[in-house]
Amino acid sequence: MASLARRRATDYAVKAISTGFAALSIVFLAWILWTLLSRGLPALGPHVFTKITAPPGAGGGLLNAIVGSLIQIVVALIIGTPVGLLCGTFLAENGRNTQIGNAVRFVNDVLLSAPSILIGLFVYQLLVIPFGGFSGWAGAIALAIIIIPVVVRTTEDMLNLVPIGLREAAFALGAPQWKVVTFITWRAARAGIVTGILLALARAAGETAPLLFTSLGNNGWSISLDAPMASLPIAIYQYAASPFEDWVALAWAGALIITVGVLTLNILSRLVLAKMK
Amino acid sequence: MDATLSGTQAAQGLATARKPTGRVSDPIFVGLLWGCGIFVLVLLGLIIAMLFEGGLPALREFGISFLWSTTWNPVTERFGAGVMVFGTVFSAVIAVIVALPLSFGIAFFLTEIAPGPLRRPIGVAVQLLAAVPSIIFGMWGFFVVVPLIATYVQPPLIEWLGPIPLIGALFQGPPLGAGMLTAGLILALMILPFVTAMFVEVLESVPPMLKESAYGVGATTYEVYRNVSVPYGRTAMVGAVMLGLGRALGETMAVTFVIGNATRMSASLFAPGATIASTIANEFPEASIGSLKLQALLQLGFILFVISFIVLALSRMLVRTKG
Numbered sequence: 001m002a003s004l005a006r007r008r009a010t011d012y013a014v015k016a017i018s019t020g021f022a023a024l025s026i027v028f029l030a031w032i033l034w035t036l037l038s039r040g041l042p043a044l045g046p047h048v049f050t051k052i053t054a055p056p057g058a059g060g061g062l063l064n065a066i067v068g069s070l071i072q073i074v075v076a077l078i079i080g081t082p083v084g085l086l087c088g089t090f091l092a093e094n095g096r097n098t099q100i101g102n103a104v105r106f107v108n109d110v111l112l113s114a115p116s117i118l119i120g121l122f123v124y125q126l127l128v129i130p131f132g133g134f135s136g137w138a139g140a141i142a143l144a145i146i147i148i149p150v151v152v153r154t155t156e157d158m159l160n161l162v163p164i165g166l167r168e169a170a171f172a173l174g175a176p177q178w179k180v181v182t183f184i185t186w187r188a189a190r191a192g193i194v195t196g197i198l199l200a201l202a203r204a205a206g207e208t209a210p211l212l213f214t215s216l217g218n219n220g221w222s223i224s225l226d227a228p229m230a231s232l233p234i235a236i237y238q239y240a241a242s243p244f245e246d247w248v249a250l251a252w253a254g255a256l257i258i259t260v261g262v263l264t265l266n267i268l269s270r271l272v273l274a275k276m277k
Numbered sequence: 278m279d280a281t282l283s284g285t286q287a288a289q290g291l292a293t294a295r296k297p298t299g300r301v302s303d304p305i306f307v308g309l310l311w312g313c314g315i316f317v318l319v320l321l322g323l324i325i326a327m328l329f330e331g332g333l334p335a336l337r338e339f340g341i342s343f344l345w346s347t348t349w350n351p352v353t354e355r356f357g358a359g360v361m362v363f364g365t366v367f368s369a370v371i372a373v374i375v376a377l378p379l380s381f382g383i384a385f386f387l388t389e390i391a392p393g394p395l396r397r398p399i400g401v402a403v404q405l406l407a408a409v410p411s412i413i414f415g416m417w418g419f420f421v422v423v424p425l426i427a428t429y430v431q432p433p434l435i436e437w438l439g440p441i442p443l444i445g446a447l448f449q450g451p452p453l454g455a456g457m458l459t460a461g462l463i464l465a466l467m468i469l470p471f472v473t474a475m476f477v478e479v480l481e482s483v484p485p486m487l488k489e490s491a492y493g494v495g496a497t498t499y500e501v502y503r504n505v506s507v508p509y510g511r512t513a514m515v516g517a518v519m520l521g522l523g524r525a526l527g528e529t530m531a532v533t534f535v536i537g538n539a540t541r542m543s544a545s546l547f548a549p550g551a552t553i554a555s556t557i558a559n560e561f562p563e564a565s566i567g568s569l570k571l572q573a574l575l576q577l578g579f580i581l582f583v584i585s586f587i588v589l590a591l592s593r594m595l596v597r598t599k600g
Contacts, residue, residue: 008497011497014385014499015386015390015499018381021378022403025383025406025466026399026403029406031417031421032413035420036413036417086309086310086312086314087317090311090313090314091314094307100314104317104318107317107320108317109593110321110590110593111321114582114585115529115581115585116527117527117529117554117557118527118581121328121331121574122323125330125331126323126327145320148320176303177306178306202408206409206410207410209530209558212558236412236416237530240412240415240420251416255413258413259409262408262409263408267405270401274397
């Protein structure tokens with residue numbers, strides 16, 4: 001074995017390097033945020049929120065993209081949350097240590113990390129081709145499929161934290177399962193479940209790839225779910241890759257809005273979780 | 278059973294609770310729970326089936342050699358997945374190679390070094406990196422990282438390492454900035470939080486007794502980490518790395534911005550390339566419904582799904598078998 005002095009030196013060296021790595025990761029986060037702030041803030045103005053997208057040089061904003069994103073996310077939440085919530089409840093209440101429960105859990109974990117672009121391709125084939133065109137519905141459903149696994153996972157985790165005794169007490173009083181679940185376990189895990197939904201919302205808000213083939217984007221004003229619909233990530237993608245300075249500036253403004261929104265949601269949900277534990 | 282009883286009757290039954298009223302309304306609720314559980318299974322099956330079905334004509338047209346053919350020519354309508362499969366695996370492997378030591382270090386820092394009050398904020402900051410949307414990494418990469426790499430990293434590397442035989446092949450070509458290396462580096466940063474979080478979780482589950490006995494015989498912090506904690510969680514940690522790999526394989530927007538999007542094969546780290554996901558995102562707008570190109574893209578999607586599914590499934594098995 002190496003001498004004590006050498007072992008100590010190695011220990012210090014590794015500690016120093018590890019601390020450096022941790023610092024480095026934070027530097028990168030700060031760097032990204034700094035880039036967004038320094039390029040996004042100057043481009044941010046009332047026009048971003050009051051005008052719709054326009055040709056380069058015409059002084060457009062991102063209003064239709066922001067509204068389109070909000071509509072699609074809300075619809076996705078309305079579709080995805082109940083399914084995710086019930087599936088997560090199924091796993092925690094009926095699917096513990098059963099084969100079908102394990103299978104569902106496994107598939108959900110795969111969906112959670114599956115490439116989101118493939119969800120887009122899937123919805124493209126499922127809805128866009130048969131119904132003859134890109135639509136807000138297709139975009140919302142693609143986002144719902146992104147949301148479901150996140151909600152399933154957090155719901156199951158949170159329900160597992162609820163003591164079995166609480167359920168047993170309710171069952172012993174003769175309550176049926178629906179009553180036990182809705183009035184006892186869901187209520188006990190309420191904060192955690194809401195956190196999961198917030199996290200899913202944050203995830204869906206930044207997704208670009210699944211919208212490329214579903215809601216496509218729209219440069220006009222449209223709030224119809226049957227027509228192609230604009231969204232913030234798609235507008236950013238389109239504008240960032242363009243050669244026009246004002247479009248690129250708008251892309252940075254949009255990027256700043258999305259990132260601030262997503263990070264705020266994340267920090268909020270973490271605070272809620274920390275309070276629970 | 279009695280699922281046809283009206284809601285009012287059910288409610289009355291519950292209110293009085295004279296009989297085991299659970300049977301009245303439970304079949305509906307339990308049915309819903311089961312339905313949603315099964316739905317997730319069906320969803321995955323449907324995704325696999327639709328991607329396969331959509332790409333089948335391309336597979337019929339080009340045969341099984343579609344998988345490795347390196348031709349991708351929209352003009353002559355000859356398509357093969359070789360270049361993209363290579364690019365997908367190459368960029369993801371770079372990402373894992375870069376992210377792995379960083380994750381080991383950060384996990385060591387978070388579990389052993391960081392003083393108590395700092396641990397959480399730093400851990401959260403690392404996790405926030407995972408929350409930044411893919412397209413933001415793409416923009417940052419495209420506007421900030423690519424020029425830096427093209428100016429400061431590539432020219433000296435090409436000059437110094439390019440002429441060396443064998444290794445030199447990795448450092449050929451003009452310093453464009455966009456390419457495999459840049460894509461791999463951005464991907465590394467994106468998977469870092471996932472891998473680190475799972476490492477920390479595994480390391481925190483190491484029984485304190487094991488670590489304490491190692492400390493008791495005089496081991497340093499690093500020796501305990503290396504010889505006790507890491508071996509204890511090895512299987513799950515390999516699973517964590519696979520999860521990172523799986524995520525890197527399918528990442529789309531960030532890669533599309535920085536990989537250069539060239540459907541040519543090159544062993545050089547600096548050459549522009551393409552991944553399956555970036556090709557789909559890039560070429561989809563030019564593929565009309567029913568065209569051979571669209572079918573080839575869908576087939577690419579199916580291949581990506583199979584690759585990620587295998588990696589993610591392996592990852593999950595390894596993570597769950599810990600301890």
